Amino acid sequence: MSSNRPYLLRAIHDWINDNGLTPYLLVEANAPGVRVPPASIKDGRVVLSVAARAVAHLEIGLDMVSFMARFGGVSHSIEVPVSAVLAIYAQENGQGMMFAAEDSPQPEPPAPEEPPARPRLRVVK
Template identity: 60%
Template sequence: MTDDSPGMTSHRPYLLRALYEWIADNDMTPHLLVDATRQGVRVPSHAVSEGKIVLNIAHRAVSHLEMGNHSIDFSARFGGVSQAVSVPVSAVLAIYSRETGQGMALPDDSAMAGSGGDAGPDDASGDAAGGPPSPALSAVPSERAPEGDGDGDDDGPPSGPRRTGHLRVVK
């Protein structure tokens, strides 16, 4: 991006809305993992565990759900009592299906908070005031190391194919 081109808004709210719709369209239960320590998070404190909270945002579990560009707002019952919930989009760590664990973990948005949230985390130009540039892209190492790499510890069988990451709900 050049210095004279306008910055783009955060892609987080768009990803959240799209994944919410995808999960709901597949008759699954969308859940949000939220960093409850972030400023602006309004959730029942008794439901927070280790600074995080998992929120069921399925249509049948909440009312008045509004997924805006800056916050996600709705009413939900906690212990039988209806309470207003407000979560800044930047506090959402992941959105996933309860049944399958499929979804997306979102990158930390705290670096963007100081810049007003309009610059993306992958702005490779660095800061005009001397901030460090983002790391450059590099090749991913192959599955199997080449023969004779010199470390002398190649007695065991080669490792199997790499597994990709997945989300798992831990209660």
């Protein structure tokens, strides 16, 4: 199955907006395909407001989140692969959703345990 992350991003974004709050994205800035102004990156991450009043042409697609935003009065085209989004939350109360890294390996199921050896009785004389 395809990733549910883009669907959850859209749903949580709508939910935050419907409640009159400000949606923010936490993004892994060093992930391949992330295009944000370098000055906005702190500790390898960037926080982006995706409120309707802060961005233009917001598109949350299956593979990419893209929009136009102003940083320091200069308009920038922002592109973030959906897999680089670590969280979406409301600025005012922190409610939202965090996501696990998609490229992390899934834990392997534990190997089936062998049944313990059957006890054996010996005749001792």
